[in-house]
Amino acid sequence: MPHSDPTAPGNSRAGIVQIAQRIGVSASTVSRALRPETAHLVKADRRKQILDLADALHFMPNVGARIIRHGGSASLTVVVPHDENIFFSEYYGRFLSCILHAAAGRNWDVHISTLRRHPDQNLRQTLQHFSLETSGIIYLGEPFTMEDLEHLRGYRRPLVLTQSSLPPTLDVRDLGVHVIGVDNFSGAKSAASLLRQLGHREIGLVLGPSASRDAYERRRGYLEILQRDGATVRPEWIFEGPFSHDTGRDGFAAIFAGREKPTALCCANDEISFGVIDAARAAGIRCPEDLSLVGFDDGPWALACRPTLTTIRQPLTDLAERAVALVVEASHAPAAARRILHNEMPAALVIRESTRAIPMGAR
Amino acid sequence: MPHSDPTAPGNSRAGIVQIAQRIGVSASTVSRALRPETAHLVKADRRKQILDLADALHFMPNVGARIIRHGGSASLTVVVPHDENIFFSEYYGRFLSCILHAAAGRNWDVHISTLRRHPDQNLRQTLQHFSLETSGIIYLGEPFTMEDLEHLRGYRRPLVLTQSSLPPTLDVRDLGVHVIGVDNFSGAKSAASLLRQLGHREIGLVLGPSASRDAYERRRGYLEILQRDGATVRPEWIFEGPFSHDTGRDGFAAIFAGREKPTALCCANDEISFGVIDAARAAGIRCPEDLSLVGFDDGPWALACRPTLTTIRQPLTDLAERAVALVVEASHAPAAARRILHNEMPAALVIRESTRAIPMGAR
DNA sequence: CCCATTTATGACAACATTTGCAGTGGCGGC
DNA sequence: GCCGCCACTGCAAATGTTGTCATAAATGGG
Numbered sequence: 001m002p003h004s005d006p007t008a009p010g011n012s013r014a015g016i017v018q019i020a021q022r023i024g025v026s027a028s029t030v031s032r033a034l035r036p037e038t039a040h041l042v043k044a045d046r047r048k049q050i051l052d053l054a055d056a057l058h059f060m061p062n063v064g065a066r067i068i069r070h071g072g073s074a075s076l077t078v079v080v081p082h083d084e085n086i087f088f089s090e091y092y093g094r095f096l097s098c099i100l101h102a103a104a105g106r107n108w109d110v111h112i113s114t115l116r117r118h119p120d121q122n123l124r125q126t127l128q129h130f131s132l133e134t135s136g137i138i139y140l141g142e143p144f145t146m147e148d149l150e151h152l153r154g155y156r157r158p159l160v161l162t163q164s165s166l167p168p169t170l171d172v173r174d175l176g177v178h179v180i181g182v183d184n185f186s187g188a189k190s191a192a193s194l195l196r197q198l199g200h201r202e203i204g205l206v207l208g209p210s211a212s213r214d215a216y217e218r219r220r221g222y223l224e225i226l227q228r229d230g231a232t233v234r235p236e237w238i239f240e241g242p243f244s245h246d247t248g249r250d251g252f253a254a255i256f257a258g259r260e261k262p263t264a265l266c267c268a269n270d271e272i273s274f275g276v277i278d279a280a281r282a283a284g285i286r287c288p289e290d291l292s293l294v295g296f297d298d299g300p301w302a303l304a305c306r307p308t309l310t311t312i313r314q315p316l317t318d319l320a321e322r323a324v325a326l327v328v329e330a331s332h333a334p335a336a337a338r339r340i341l342h343n344e345m346p347a348a349l350v351i352r353e354s355t356r357a358i359p360m361g362a363r
Numbered sequence: 364m365p366h367s368d369p370t371a372p373g374n375s376r377a378g379i380v381q382i383a384q385r386i387g388v389s390a391s392t393v394s395r396a397l398r399p400e401t402a403h404l405v406k407a408d409r410r411k412q413i414l415d416l417a418d419a420l421h422f423m424p425n426v427g428a429r430i431i432r433h434g435g436s437a438s439l440t441v442v443v444p445h446d447e448n449i450f451f452s453e454y455y456g457r458f459l460s461c462i463l464h465a466a467a468g469r470n471w472d473v474h475i476s477t478l479r480r481h482p483d484q485n486l487r488q489t490l491q492h493f494s495l496e497t498s499g500i501i502y503l504g505e506p507f508t509m510e511d512l513e514h515l516r517g518y519r520r521p522l523v524l525t526q527s528s529l530p531p532t533l534d535v536r537d538l539g540v541h542v543i544g545v546d547n548f549s550g551a552k553s554a555a556s557l558l559r560q561l562g563h564r565e566i567g568l569v570l571g572p573s574a575s576r577d578a579y580e581r582r583r584g585y586l587e588i589l590q591r592d593g594a595t596v597r598p599e600w601i602f603e604g605p606f607s608h609d610t611g612r613d614g615f616a617a618i619f620a621g622r623e624k625p626t627a628l629c630c631a632n633d634e635i636s637f638g639v640i641d642a643a644r645a646a647g648i649r650c651p652e653d654l655s656l657v658g659f660d661d662g663p664w665a666l667a668c669r670p671t672l673t674t675i676r677q678p679l680t681d682l683a684e685r686a687v688a689l690v691v692e693a694s695h696a697p698a699a700a701r702r703i704l705h706n707e708m709p710a711a712l713v714i715r716e717s718t719r720a721i722p723m724g725a726r
Numbered sequence: 727c728c729c730a731t732t733t734a735t736g737a738c739a740a741c742a743t744t745t746g747c748a749g750t751g752g753c754g755g756c
Numbered sequence: 757g758c759c760g761c762c763a764c765t766g767c768a769a770a771t772g773t774t775g776t777c778a779t780a781a782a783t784g785g786g
Contacts, residue, residue: 015772026736031774038774043734055488060520064430065772068741075474087459088663093450096475101447104477111438111474112459114467157423245667278669300451304608306641378742389766394744401744406764428742431771 014057023049030054034061075109076158076327077134079141082114090270090299091243091314092140098320099138106328115141122151127159136327139165143211146170152177158330160323163344168216172342178326180319180343184214184296187312187347188221191294192266194310194349196225199358200264200292204237206251206276208268212243215268218296222266237262241272248275256283263292263358270295270302270311273354277305288356298350307353315345377420386412393417397424438472439499439521439690445477453633453662454606454677455503461683462501469691478504485514490522499690502528506574509533515540521693523686526707531579535705541689543682543706547577547659550675550710551584554657555629557673557712559588562721563627563655567600569614569639571631575606578631581659585629600625604635611638619646626655626721633658633665633674636717640668651719661713670716678708 016034020027025046032038033050042050053059078099080086087093096112103110111134117126123144130137136158143165144152152159153176163181166172172179195203205222208215226233239254241247248267252275255262267273273295277287287293287307295302295311302309322343379397383390388409395401396413405413416422441462443449450456459475466473474497480489486507493500499521506528507515515522516539526544529535535542558566568585571578589596602617604610611630615638618625630636636658640650650656650670658665658674665672685706 016774017772027773028737028775029735031772032735035774041734046734058518058520062431062772064427064432065741066774067427068425068431068743068772069427069774070741084460084464085457085663087450087456088453090451093456094448096450097447100475100477104479109474109476111472112463113472114463116467155421281669300448306644380742390743391745391767392765394742395765398744404764409764425742428744428771431742431773432744433771 014054014059015062016059019050019053019057019059023053025050034059074107075111075134076103076136076138076324077111077113077130079113079115079130079137079139081140081142082116090301091297091316094299095140095316095320098317099324101317102321102324106324108324108328123148124151124155127152127155127157135331136160138323138327141165143167143213149175158327160326162319162323163217164212164214166213168211168213170213176340178330178341178343180322180326180341181214181345182314182319182347183344184217184347185221185224187296187349188218188266189225190349191296191310191312192222192225194351194355195264195266195292195294198264198292198355200262201231202237202260202262203233203264203266204255204262205233205239206248206255206265206267206272207238207240208243208247208272210240215240215243218268234260243269243271245271245275245278248272248277249279250275252276252279252283256280256285263290264355265291265293267293267295270297270299270309273309273311274301274305277307277354288354292355294355296347302350302352310352310355311350312347313350314347318345377417377422378425379422382413382416382420382422385416388413397422437470438474438497439466439501439687440474440476440493440497442476442478442493442500442502442504444504445479453664454660454679457662458503458679458683461680462687464680465684465687469687471687471691486511487514487518490515490518490520498694499523501686501690504528506530506576512538521690523689525682525686526580527575527577529576531574531576533576539703541693541704541706543685543689543704544577544708545677545682545710546707547580547710548584548587550659550712551581551629552588553712554659554673554675555585555588557714557718558627558629558655558657561627561655561718563625564594565600565623565625566596566627566629567618567625568596568602569611569618569628569630569635570601570603571606571610571635573603578603578606581631597623606632606634608634608638608641611635611640612642613638615639615642615646619643619648626653627718628654628656630656630658633660633662633672636672636674637664637668640670640717651717655718657718659710665713665715673715673718674713675710676713677710681708 016030017027020030029042029046030050033042033047034054039047078096080092080096087096100110113130115126127137138160140162144167146167149170160178160180163172163179166179192203203226205219207219210216223233236258237255239251241250248271251272255265265276267276273293276293280287280291285291293309295309298311298313302311326341379393380390383393392405392409393413396405396410397417402410441459443455443459450459463473476493478489490500501523503525507530509530512533518540523541523543526535526542529542555566566589568582570582573579586596599621600618602614604613611634614635618628628639630639636656639656643650643654648654656672658672661674661676665674689704
């Protein structure tokens, strides 16, 4: 937090010293009595006396003093995009839950913040503001620019990025920062393969934003399979947009506006699929009877919606666990000793009701 | 966070003293040069020299030392229930977004945590653990027991509860704690009134958990209207369950199992409504043609689903804004000077597609 | 009853930064 | 040339808690 508005409460009257004076013991004794680890060192009845008074005075140890002795607080900051409904999104909401869970298991505290960039501050300086309060950062925010990444090179504190926050074609290995993510390419390939195996030949794509690395990789995976036999995907069957419900609606409308209509669609994520399902239903086209559909993410709704969605599972629990572990480890090790990790986890295909084989006779 | 696992990073080599030594000035000068407020006191070229070196060494001021002098960090903790999909829920997810937004506007930092209760710790002691790190708490967690609330009476730090975390019939005014919430009772009444105005006389209720104050108030509101003319609601048309999709399905199944079927249902929240819609669709009962439906919350899906849902809007933005404002104010004022606030905000009815008038001839 | 061992407590330094006060040197006005 | 003022900088105190070392008191074995 910037120093412009320190917003100090500082209304805690009673310190350890005041308690000591009242009872007539030394501050050391009070300190020992108050902390579970050292409580056994002080005689039981005196300890009780101290605890009672501390409770009565609403004593609260000063954080600063603890940090200054102890060297930092066990907490990490998660940076999320600045978006009203961010938590509600299947991806961020679940990812955060998982991070929270992983952190709680280690007794770490989690801060959540959006990144407020100052025009005359580079990325490193901005991130260092966070480091004032926490010992590490998990970055899930808006994608970085190349310039940002250049500034990041000098950042020495624990930091974990997701692939999603990187530009599409960048090589992550020489970035000097931990990067985690799923294997979008293979995941997308397995989804497209499934559709081919089910007999689909007319397949459209409702893709994510072209600036997104995730979207780029998924596109690459879908196309890899669809173009395998030298086939081409009709350009009018490819639609791009943000990772949102609306993109699904608009994509369906655009692709089904033409005379030739595909029998299956690959979507860049679940939410887009839901938009497609809605628009298709409204247009009288049934899923999966008339249109097979695959999503990407396997969020809670993929199982709750009708038809249940065939999709590719993001192992968010594992990703979160890994991200937290990396921050925690890095915060223990000296900066120099850190080994940079690039971790791509498998994304498994989950087959449900939204995909169906083309009847033998039809093609 | 508890001290059981301190997890100190402490790997920041360069302090203000090291910088001072390298340049050959005193620590005071470096301190002054680094802080904007005191920067004018140090000669321009020397200041530049100091800033450059600080940047080169990745200098980062020690939080503890700053806090210890200045009095505390501008941050609050939001306590949420311990639930895997907590962020994904419409209510919590949006509420958290709003809190984040309100806090960001004040340059406050937000921690998120579940409450891990220790058996031999009372509620106040547990909350004080949080206060170690933050200057205030917004509590959205599991409902409190009466015993908890008794312990809470002595808690003096900034704390804001939502009504939802209180037992149903408790009088909030003598609680000694800020309580915010919406006017569930009036909201529910307006929803039931709408159905009556539309000509519905056979109305069932799919209610929330009886231990929830929100559910209790909404039930009270629905019944107030439905029993107005001395009418009674058939007991077999009342179903209770958690605030979940499944409750909607089960409630629909239970209520529509009998011979007599209602023409409308009031649900305790949106998610229950969605469950009802799903189950009804599966059973061949159309909404709103055969069954009118009102929810409660007005989350994102209420507008996104088909049919769009008539529901009661929770002004989460205002609630979050108020909660954050209360914590911030309280953290400035001395404990004694605080005026306890109980704030019940209006919940407005939003009429959409899921409610329809009974045709004139039908009744 | 003495010495060794344990238990309970106090005194004090250390943590990294901020800040009041004092000191230095340069400079202009008289 | 003296006085006072200004700009700049250093010294040292202070912040609240924890850990180390020392000390005092209590206990126990012979």
